[in-house]
Amino acid sequence: MSTTTTKELAIGDVGARASLAEKGSERMALNVGPSHPTTHGVLRLLMELNGDLIEKCEPVLGYLHRGDEKIAENMTYNQFVPYTDRLDYLAPLANNVAYALTVENLAGVKVPERCEAIRVIICEMARISSHLLGMGVFGMDAGAWTPFMYTFTEREKLYTLFEELTGARFTTSYTRIGGVARDVPEGWLDRVLKFCDELPKATDEVEKLLTRNRIFIDRTEGIGEISSSDAIAYGLTGPNLRAAGVDLDLRKDKPYSGYEKYDFDVPIGTKGDCYDRYLVRIEEVRQSLRIIKQAIADFPGGAWYAEDAKKIFAPPKEKILTSMEELIQNFMIVTEGPQIPVGETYFEAENPKGALGFYLVSKGGGVPYRLKIRAPSFCNLSILEKLAPGHMLADITVILGSLDFVMGECDR
Numbered sequence: 001m002s003t004t005t006t007k008e009l010a011i012g013d014v015g016a017r018a019s020l021a022e023k024g025s026e027r028m029a030l031n032v033g034p035s036h037p038t039t040h041g042v043l044r045l046l047m048e049l050n051g052d053l054i055e056k057c058e059p060v061l062g063y064l065h066r067g068d069e070k071i072a073e074n075m076t077y078n079q080f081v082p083y084t085d086r087l088d089y090l091a092p093l094a095n096n097v098a099y100a101l102t103v104e105n106l107a108g109v110k111v112p113e114r115c116e117a118i119r120v121i122i123c124e125m126a127r128i129s130s131h132l133l134g135m136g137v138f139g140m141d142a143g144a145w146t147p148f149m150y151t152f153t154e155r156e157k158l159y160t161l162f163e164e165l166t167g168a169r170f171t172t173s174y175t176r177i178g179g180v181a182r183d184v185p186e187g188w189l190d191r192v193l194k195f196c197d198e199l200p201k202a203t204d205e206v207e208k209l210l211t212r213n214r215i216f217i218d219r220t221e222g223i224g225e226i227s228s229s230d231a232i233a234y235g236l237t238g239p240n241l242r243a244a245g246v247d248l249d250l251r252k253d254k255p256y257s258g259y260e261k262y263d264f265d266v267p268i269g270t271k272g273d274c275y276d277r278y279l280v281r282i283e284e285v286r287q288s289l290r291i292i293k294q295a296i297a298d299f300p301g302g303a304w305y306a307e308d309a310k311k312i313f314a315p316p317k318e319k320i321l322t323s324m325e326e327l328i329q330n331f332m333i334v335t336e337g338p339q340i341p342v343g344e345t346y347f348e349a350e351n352p353k354g355a356l357g358f359y360l361v362s363k364g365g366g367v368p369y370r371l372k373i374r375a376p377s378f379c380n381l382s383i384l385e386k387l388a389p390g391h392m393l394a395d396i397t398v399i400l401g402s403l404d405f406v407m408g409e410c411d412r
Contacts, residue, residue, distance in 0.1 A: 027055075032396060034063050042407040045384075049393060057388035057396070059381055065411040072371040076337025077103050077177050078314075080368070085171040087375065087409035090133055091126035091352045093162070096175035098349035101256060102358040103177045106345040107338070109309045113300040115179050116258040121192065121295050122165070122174065123257075123349075124288040128199070129158045130352035131239075131281045134404040138278060139210055141401035142219040147206045154202045157195055164188055177338045178313030179305025189296050196289045203285055210278070220274035224387055224399040227272060234386070235379040238354025239280045240403060244272035250350035261298075262291045274402035281404070311339040337366020353377050353406060373412055377405035 032045040042064045048056035068087070072080045084099045085092035097119045104111065111119075136151030159169040164185060166172040174181050210216050226236070231244035241248060249266045251259040267283035269276030305313050314333045315326040342364045348357030354376025361370035380403050388396060 026050075030393075042411075045388075045396070047388075047393075047396075052393045054388050054391050054393060054396065057385055059384050061407070061411055063411070064407045068412045069371050069373055072368050074367070076366045077340065077368065078333075078338060080371075081175065082171060082173045085173055087373065087412065088130070088351060088353050088356070088377065088406045089170070089408045090406055091130045092170070092172045093122040093166075093174055094126040094349065094351045095356060096173065097123055097257070098347070098351060098356045099358055100175045100177050101349060102345060102347040102360050103338070103340060105347050106343050106360055106362055107177070107309070107312055107340050109178050109306050109312055111179055111306050112303045113258065114183075114302045115304050115306075117295050117299055118180055118184060118304060119175065119257050120259065120262070121189075121292055123351075124291045124295075125158055125161070125192070127288045127352045128285050129155050129162075130404075131285050132158075134352075134401075135206060135210075135278060135281055138398075138401040138404070139206075139216070141397045142216050144210060144213065144216055147209045150202045150205050150209075154199055157198075161188070161192060161195065164191070176305070176313060178309040179303075182316075183304045189299060192292065193296055196292055199289060200286070203282060207282065211282075217275065219395075219398055220278065220402070222271070223274045223391065223395050224277075224402055225271055225273045226383060226387065230383065230386065231272065234383040236354070236383060237376050237379065238350070238352070239277055239284060240354065240380050242267065243269035243276040243280045245270055250348060250355060254348075256347075256349065259291075262294050264288075264290050274398050277402040277404070313338070333366075339366060340364070340368075348374060351376060353404065353409070354380060356409070373409070375409035375412060377407070378410045378412075381405045381410055 028049040030047045030049055032047060034042060034044045044060040044063070046056075046058040046060055047054055066086070068083050071083060081096055081099065084095040087095050132151040132155045136148035136155075139145070139147040162172055163169045165188060166174040166181065226240070226244045228245045231241050231246055236244070237248070245268060247266060247268050250256070251264075252266055264287045265283075267280045267287070269280050305316075310329055311333070314320075314330045315323075319326040320330045321327075340362045342362055344359070344361040346357060346359045348355040355374065356376055357374030359370075359372040359374070360368055363369040384399070384403070387399060391399065
């Protein structure tokens, strides 16, 4: 007579316990998260284990849900900018730009070259900041503490630059429909260049600690392999897609904000494993530095907002205080919002986590009728249910770290 034993850790799902008991062998239902160092209190993984082997892994979302898409229907277009900060909250500057470009596409607004250059610089700085944290935390997930000290130190320098530009370190809310909140301060671009000259030394140190580290390679190489066909089928974008061997980067393939003017390479992986995803990100940091240096070298003069978009962009404060026309214009935009014509549009930008897209429907006026967000982290996380089975339980932290998702935009 055979016996069945079902073991369980944490608070499991009753349905899962019943299904395991019916299988007639020793199994374990294990909850990883939400209270777990890997999932940060915002993600739960419902697993079925056979010993240390993962047989099923189901992500459970909803711990960070805030209803951003519905909130957007009850405020003006500019009032929603701070909410985009909270999507991928590790790259708020890039989120702001993607959202502003969506609204500008529908409104038919073309921003000046100076504004485009500013947006390119801050987007690439956001990419560097996000990847620095991602690589540092990924190293810790694999058991390497020291690289995090290098990457976090450099990230702090970026946050100082963000604060000088926007007045905030984390939730920046810098971009506006039709421009940016303010021009770059005097000497700021020189300080950005200084950072760009210093960062390669730190990234070289990280590479010395990780790239040829035998333990790190054993933990990451051949783990979490994603084929190019699976990456496309699951809608992966960004570094996770390119690590799987798919050459797609919106900055090259569907350029925006003047990206077609810049010379940079798109790193592509071959195996699509955790190791490749790390290599792609560290090379993307170097390419972002190239773009920033080019943007600063050819930094244009002129206005930093669309001066002809009278019903879209609120005028600078010095003009409001000296001109009745600008005062009335500011009053109308603040009270009623930017006046966007009837229509619908979809735009996506190449953010650090992948393609961040906004689908916008307008019935005219200053408030969106509908807004739908295409969050790259949500798509990147969706492949976990296929990716995790067959791996050891100890591999799950490395796989999660290599996918580098943010639950703020998964739950929205």
